[in-house]
Amino acid sequence: MRSRLAILVLLGLALAAPLVIYPVFLAKVLCFALFACAFNLLLGFAGLLSFGHAVFLGTGGYITGWLMINSGLTPEIAIIAGTVAGGLLGAVFGKLAVKREGIYFAMVTLALAQLVFFLYLQAPFTGGEDGLQGVPRGKAFGLIDLADNQTMYYFVLAIFLAGFWLIHRTVHSPFGQIMKAIRENESRATSLGYDVNQYKWIAFIISAALSALAGSTKTLVFELASLTDVHWHMSGEVILMTLVGGVGTIIGPLVGAGVVVSMQNYLSGGELGNYLHIIMGAVFVVCVLSFRSGIVGQFNKFRRNNF
Amino acid sequence: AATDGKIKIGVLADMGGTYADLCGPGCVIATRMAIEDFGGKALGKDIELVSADSQLKPDIASSVARKWVENEDVDVIGGLVSSAVTGAVTQVTNNSKNITLITGSASNAFTTSACSPYIAHWTYNVVALANGTVKQMVNEGKNKWFFITADYAFGHALEGVSMKVIEANGGETVGTVRAPLGTTDFSSYVLQAQASGANVVALANAGNDTVNALNAAAEFGLTDYMDIAGLLVFTPNAQAMDPDTAQGMRLTTGFYWDMDDQTRAWSKRFEALHGAIPSMAHAGAYSATMHYLKAVDAVGTDDSDAVMKQMKLTKPDDFFARNATLRADGRMEHDMLLVEIKKAADRKNKNDIYNIVEVIPGNKAYNPMLPSCAF
Amino acid sequence: MSKTEADFILSTQHLSKGFKGFTAVDDVNLNVSRGDIHALIGPNGAGKTTVFNLLTKFLPPSSGKILFNNQDITSLDPAAIARLGVIRSFQISAVFPNLSVLENVRVALQRKEKNSLHFWTSERVLNKLNDKAIELLASVGLESFAYSKTTDLSYGRKRALEIATTLALEPELMLLDEPTQGMGHEDIDLVADLIKKVSQNRTILMVEHNLHVVSKLADKITVLQRGAILTEGDYATVSANPQVREAYMGTETVDQEVSA
Amino acid sequence: MSHNSREKLRITNLHAYYDESHILHGIDLSVMQGELVTLLGRNGSGRSTTLKAIMNMVGKRSGEIVVNGQNTMTMPAHKIAHLGLGFCPEERGIFASLSVEENLLLPPQVRSDAMSLEEIYAIFPNLHERRTSQGTRLSGGEQQMLALARILRSGANILLLDEITEGLAPVIVQKLAEVLMLLKSRGLTILLVEQNFRFAAPIADRHYIMEHGHIVEEILAAELSSKSDLLNTYLGV
Amino acid sequence: MATFLGINFFALFGQLLIGLINGSFYALLSLGLAIIFGLLRIINFAQGAMYMLGAFVALLGFKYIGMNYWVALLIVPIVVGVIGVLIQRFLIRPIANEDHLYSLLLTFGLALMIQGLFTHWFGSSGQSYPVPDALKGGVRLPFMYLPNYRAWIIVVSVLVCFSTWWMIEKTKLGVYLRAGTENPQLLQAFGINVPLIVTLTFGFGVGLAGFAGVMAAPVYSVSPDMGSNILIIVFAIVVIGGMGSIGGAILTGLGMGVVEGLTKYFYPEASATVIFLVMVIVLLIKPSGLFGKNA
Numbered sequence A: 001m002r003s004r005l006a007i008l009v010l011l012g013l014a015l016a017a018p019l020v021i022y023p024v025f026l027a028k029v030l031c032f033a034l035f036a037c038a039f040n041l042l043l044g045f046a047g048l049l050s051f052g053h054a055v056f057l058g059t060g061g062y063i064t065g066w067l068m069i070n071s072g073l074t075p076e077i078a079i080i081a082g083t084v085a086g087g088l089l090g091a092v093f094g095k096l097a098v099k100r101e102g103i104y105f106a107m108v109t110l111a112l113a114q115l116v117f118f119l120y121l122q123a124p125f126t127g128g129e130d131g132l133q134g135v136p137r138g139k140a141f142g143l144i145d146l147a148d149n150q151t152m153y154y155f156v157l158a159i160f161l162a163g164f165w166l167i168h169r170t171v172h173s174p175f176g177q178i179m180k181a182i183r184e185n186e187s188r189a190t191s192l193g194y195d196v197n198q199y200k201w202i203a204f205i206i207s208a209a210l211s212a213l214a215g216s217t218k219t220l221v222f223e224l225a226s227l228t229d230v231h232w233h234m235s236g237e238v239i240l241m242t243l244v245g246g247v248g249t250i251i252g253p254l255v256g257a258g259v260v261v262s263m264q265n266y267l268s269g270g271e272l273g274n275y276l277h278i279i280m281g282a283v284f285v286v287c288v289l290s291f292r293s294g295i296v297g298q299f300n301k302f303r304r305n306n307f
Numbered sequence B: 001a002a003t004d005g006k007i008k009i010g011v012l013a014d015m016g017g018t019y020a021d022l023c024g025p026g027c028v029i030a031t032r033m034a035i036e037d038f039g040g041k042a043l044g045k046d047i048e049l050v051s052a053d054s055q056l057k058p059d060i061a062s063s064v065a066r067k068w069v070e071n072e073d074v075d076v077i078g079g080l081v082s083s084a085v086t087g088a089v090t091q092v093t094n095n096s097k098n099i100t101l102i103t104g105s106a107s108n109a110f111t112t113s114a115c116s117p118y119i120a121h122w123t124y125n126v127v128a129l130a131n132g133t134v135k136q137m138v139n140e141g142k143n144k145w146f147f148i149t150a151d152y153a154f155g156h157a158l159e160g161v162s163m164k165v166i167e168a169n170g171g172e173t174v175g176t177v178r179a180p181l182g183t184t185d186f187s188s189y190v191l192q193a194q195a196s197g198a199n200v201v202a203l204a205n206a207g208n209d210t211v212n213a214l215n216a217a218a219e220f221g222l223t224d225y226m227d228i229a230g231l232l233v234f235t236p237n238a239q240a241m242d243p244d245t246a247q248g249m250r251l252t253t254g255f256y257w258d259m260d261d262q263t264r265a266w267s268k269r270f271e272a273l274h275g276a277i278p279s280m281a282h283a284g285a286y287s288a289t290m291h292y293l294k295a296v297d298a299v300g301t302d303d304s305d306a307v308m309k310q311m312k313l314t315k316p317d318d319f320f321a322r323n324a325t326l327r328a329d330g331r332m333e334h335d336m337l338l339v340e341i342k343k344a345a346d347r348k349n350k351n352d353i354y355n356i357v358e359v360i361p362g363n364k365a366y367n368p369m370l371p372s373c374a375f
Numbered sequence C: 001m002s003k004t005e006a007d008f009i010l011s012t013q014h015l016s017k018g019f020k021g022f023t024a025v026d027d028v029n030l031n032v033s034r035g036d037i038h039a040l041i042g043p044n045g046a047g048k049t050t051v052f053n054l055l056t057k058f059l060p061p062s063s064g065k066i067l068f069n070n071q072d073i074t075s076l077d078p079a080a081i082a083r084l085g086v087i088r089s090f091q092i093s094a095v096f097p098n099l100s101v102l103e104n105v106r107v108a109l110q111r112k113e114k115n116s117l118h119f120w121t122s123e124r125v126l127n128k129l130n131d132k133a134i135e136l137l138a139s140v141g142l143e144s145f146a147y148s149k150t151t152d153l154s155y156g157r158k159r160a161l162e163i164a165t166t167l168a169l170e171p172e173l174m175l176l177d178e179p180t181q182g183m184g185h186e187d188i189d190l191v192a193d194l195i196k197k198v199s200q201n202r203t204i205l206m207v208e209h210n211l212h213v214v215s216k217l218a219d220k221i222t223v224l225q226r227g228a229i230l231t232e233g234d235y236a237t238v239s240a241n242p243q244v245r246e247a248y249m250g251t252e253t254v255d256q257e258v259s260a
Numbered sequence D: 001m002s003h004n005s006r007e008k009l010r011i012t013n014l015h016a017y018y019d020e021s022h023i024l025h026g027i028d029l030s031v032m033q034g035e036l037v038t039l040l041g042r043n044g045s046g047r048s049t050t051l052k053a054i055m056n057m058v059g060k061r062s063g064e065i066v067v068n069g070q071n072t073m074t075m076p077a078h079k080i081a082h083l084g085l086g087f088c089p090e091e092r093g094i095f096a097s098l099s100v101e102e103n104l105l106l107p108p109q110v111r112s113d114a115m116s117l118e119e120i121y122a123i124f125p126n127l128h129e130r131r132t133s134q135g136t137r138l139s140g141g142e143q144q145m146l147a148l149a150r151i152l153r154s155g156a157n158i159l160l161l162d163e164i165t166e167g168l169a170p171v172i173v174q175k176l177a178e179v180l181m182l183l184k185s186r187g188l189t190i191l192l193v194e195q196n197f198r199f200a201a202p203i204a205d206r207h208y209i210m211e212h213g214h215i216v217e218e219i220l221a222a223e224l225s226s227k228s229d230l231l232n233t234y235l236g237v
Numbered sequence E: 001m002a003t004f005l006g007i008n009f010f011a012l013f014g015q016l017l018i019g020l021i022n023g024s025f026y027a028l029l030s031l032g033l034a035i036i037f038g039l040l041r042i043i044n045f046a047q048g049a050m051y052m053l054g055a056f057v058a059l060l061g062f063k064y065i066g067m068n069y070w071v072a073l074l075i076v077p078i079v080v081g082v083i084g085v086l087i088q089r090f091l092i093r094p095i096a097n098e099d100h101l102y103s104l105l106l107t108f109g110l111a112l113m114i115q116g117l118f119t120h121w122f123g124s125s126g127q128s129y130p131v132p133d134a135l136k137g138g139v140r141l142p143f144m145y146l147p148n149y150r151a152w153i154i155v156v157s158v159l160v161c162f163s164t165w166w167m168i169e170k171t172k173l174g175v176y177l178r179a180g181t182e183n184p185q186l187l188q189a190f191g192i193n194v195p196l197i198v199t200l201t202f203g204f205g206v207g208l209a210g211f212a213g214v215m216a217a218p219v220y221s222v223s224p225d226m227g228s229n230i231l232i233i234v235f236a237i238v239v240i241g242g243m244g245s246i247g248g249a250i251l252t253g254l255g256m257g258v259v260e261g262l263t264k265y266f267y268p269e270a271s272a273t274v275i276f277l278v279m280v281i282v283l284l285i286k287p288s289g290l291f292g293k294n295a
């Protein structure tokens, strides 16, 4: 009951926010929040740390951007196409990566992502260093003109909610139950007759597709797709968001994305841009050394202890 | 862009990256000098200056520009180095009808394929570079060219334009290789150049890439029997080159601090603030800002269309812009300089790096205007 | 040996496994009759665990065949063998520590539901398995712990839970590798009773060093030595065999008072 | 407190923790030279933790542990072994990346009168046979033998043994009992954690019974029969 | 003579040699990484930053106190190694018992910080470091002009790599290292000072990166991002070689340099991706890497 209320309040806030806050910024937070939630699905619920998730974000972005520029499709179709492309790429990467665990998994995903990074750097359809510029936002369903930032924001909010709901559903599904079991004791799950790699693989695909969804949406918001989204720094950033917010919590990544994006926004606006990496690095170090459960994890602990 | 009667200038430059010395903090300083020289006020209000680091990333630049014009009432964006960044920013500003003063980028696209009524492309462009350096060398009989090209819009444009100039003057291109932006080890490209049978190796890159490529060429003995043409060399880069390797190298620039008293006077003031002599982008940023502010003052509004019209009507004229005009397509046409890097022995101090070989008049240096871009 | 082949739920034919010039399992023809509790004993390093590994395909045999219900399963992978109904328990406690006791069993029950890959349906569909799960927990005496977290269970209860989980898969054949290892006395008896109880309607093959447990449970015993079968028979026969006494049992006897 | 020179190990008011869980709640025990003392108790009563605490392998400890008259509470773990302590862990701890013989030779010798490889191989012929194979490729029982053999070779004279008969065939268990008697007669001190009471009873001098991190009873070998009821309630024997 | 079947052998050999030189750096860096991984099960993301640090310390030492190349070659690895020791001791050790992924993230954060600081101080544009006088010039081979310094890189790297490998694989220390990887706590209970070994090994692995940094300074321009660029490639190499395999890291490092060189000749477009492609293929065929033991 309490959580129902909380959800309603949050939703109300989300609907009212663009009246006060710059909608493009809000849309950016939502895109990264979705990305971080998708990433957390893999890390928090499957126990797999991917160090190459940027590649899915970027792939979604490029596909959607390219289609919007070249095909005349409506934005929702282009987004779906980007999502599917991300899912397919995830299927290929996942097949290779889920054979390994822990640090090995992280390294393999990192290297695979780097492979694609260089491909995108050279492939003609991505625009290389320039990226895809001037991606039109188009009209959603051929009707709603997204050129207006406020409208765009609500469109993004809808996508975010859909993605978030899917993640929530996945975690609390028969599939999610098995994922949990696999995380707890992999060899026992195998001995009960579950093909562990298949489950991890599916989780990987879902996570990749949702990351691509975030990237596709982001491209529309900024009317631009670029290499930054595929770079391994971006893979690091999403880890940071998740870590700051709280690994394995449902809304942790959302909070983390909000914090990190605000911080970047604040820093890159001025001449502090220089300090961005130093500060992000420092936040990483502090989080790992003394704040491993993240903001939401810490808050939950506090609430448990005091109420 | 809302006309709120208040002038706010945004300088978006590379504050810490490969091009930081060309148009980074220095471009902010130059812009501030222009504002102060103008009197600090326009339309009766204080002129505001904001700046940000593009980090040389189109997406960062694009989102900063968007935030500036949509949410922070910035009227005009200047600075701008790296064509990828400039392209992304102009996408935003063209849409929002804000003026862009491009002072660091080289691609000629901004007055051709990507032209817009709101762009003023100031300092130089790839065509001017090729028409200066390349033409002269081909005419001297250096007819077989090999390109080491920076793999992004600027490099491609510079390479393409230069090839046309080579062909038009009877030379040929025997090969090209594209190196990613920020390459540090050029050895393998140098080897390819060596095996190509060319007599000139053209470096269609900029900043550190040029310096590194030149160093590798020297290390592998390439300089012993081939000429190196640095197609785009800014003064800080020229200073960073080993004089023994670089001496005698020809290059084209839009500005040299030691040209005459006028340039020296401004450059000394700049050096006092910045700690180094100005590059052409720094001088260009001052000149462009000043011209913009004068136009605002003249029309009495910050409305982009009116201001731009005025900018094109009056001829820019200052220590930087010689025999200049701002064409209808947004190209600022002015005299370019063909210079030669001095021998170590001839240098009086560390800033004394060029001999001016020739002044190329603007109409010879720049590309002709396209009818479709004559706004 | 009057049983026909059809009575054997599991049999191996000339099963061998070598590791780099060392033969760990040597031409073993093992026949497990349906409904039996069959014990595999032998000195350390005799090859018992290796036989288990071969049966469940955690190791590929060097040669020989494995038949389950007269079907050749030699080439199947571990998960496929598990799905046929051959379930193995592990020596170290194989539970899902942070799931509830009920959920532990449900994870096993879920496999038959064919919805385990459904990430789009609510986990509420699993609630219909709760009754069955409670029933299974009751059969091992854990029904009152259904909603506790599994980590909080004692060692013996974890073993019981593990068995309940295994039962949920309705295995035809259970393979138990040293089920009482590391257990205190009270737990040993608990688990031994449990094994006896669940052996109704199914077959159990187990490796066990605790002779007390073996004597109490096993219908048939196969003694392995140096990878090969030394002898077979019921406890009385086997324990009377001087070779077995020398190689394995030593002077130990199972006195009935202790097992009481 | 007067120090008894025959007292090899004395533990006073020992508390031990893993992370936040408090496992040992004030243990007091002592072992004399040449004595074989067992720690009995149910699963999870804290016996292994006691041994680990002596080796400084738990999260946090308080109290006092005196080995050979020297307080070890502030000693780093790697110095403790050099007091002559040899620890054989419950989970055996065989190193997979080392061969059987490398495993045997791994612990540095802490005393000069250590058992030689020949002696070890004579006791455990299986190990000799498999000496070049990878440590964890051994069968469960063989690994157990290796774990024990390893510390015998290091020459430690105070042995902390955790469930060493686990998973061993009855013949080997009988042989182990003989080995322990032999070691005892050589003057070694042994603290033994055992589930197998039938193994421990005939060879031990004293038994401590643990429950929930406390020592609840001390029983001398001679009192075994008279206190069997007590044992039954604690251990369910 | 120089060409046969359309292959220009001069150019090919030239690229191979350059490949071997790059491979030497790969080998040095992946060796350090493999050692640290082998003992601590930590992927040291800061290895690239340490490489950069090595180059910068050499450069700054040269600029401000006139430290020459040969001194730098000796001093800098020690300086960087000590920094590594401090990092291990004060940042990594406190989380040594947590999931190893945390130490990966920690070193990732450190790498960002160090690189950010250097960018802040020195800008991201590169600076050059002079080739030592004794190694100036070069030899004209039939197929290319080989600068002396580049030849020196190959010789020194191979020497350093081999001696390190020997020390780890063939001495008692190596046995401790291997055992310490698996169960440090138990090894310590046997009386071996594991924390010390761990810290020193980390320092040594990091010192190797510093050494590579000094070696690189005269040929690559010294810039704050020089490390992060090469690091990911080195990760791929370590994965290909089999994580934790010391010999594998060295051989794969050299080998991948050569493969890259070949690609630059035959199909330059793929030269940036070829190592990752090889990695994918190796993973498909042998998930544990070329020299890795199956987990």
Ligand SMILES: Nc1ncnc2c1ncn2[C@@H]1O[C@H](COP(=O)(O)OP(=O)(O)OP(=O)(O)O)[C@@H](O)[C@H]1O
Binding pocket: C019, C022, C023, C024, C042, C043, C044, C045, C046, C047, C048, C049, C050, C051, D130, D133, D137, D138, D139, D140, D141, D142, D167
């Ligand atoms: N992977 C392997 N490589 C080499 N030898 C092995 C391997 N696995 C087992 N062995 C050897 O095969 C023999 C049989 O081992 P197995 O584990 O089957 O014995 P066991 O009968 O289960 O013994 P225990 O009762 O001690 O567990 C042992 O000598 C062991 O060393």
Ligand SMILES: Nc1ncnc2c1ncn2[C@@H]1O[C@H](COP(=O)(O)OP(=O)(O)OP(=O)(O)O)[C@@H](O)[C@H]1O
Binding pocket: C155, C182, D018, D019, D021, D023, D041, D042, D043, D044, D045, D046, D047, D048, D049, D050, D090
């Ligand atoms: N590494 C650990 N972290 C947290 N708790 C632990 C750890 N090891 C043991 N415990 C807990 O400490 C308590 C005592 O464990 P200990 O291993 O000392 O028991 P034991 O008497 O040796 O029993 P067993 O027969 O299981 O070996 C148990 O409740 C156990 O769950």
Ligand SMILES: [Mg+2]
Binding pocket: C048, C049, C050, D139, D140, D141
């Ligand atoms: Mg076994």
Ligand SMILES: [Mg+2]
Binding pocket: D047, D048, D049, D090, D162
């Ligand atoms: Mg124990």
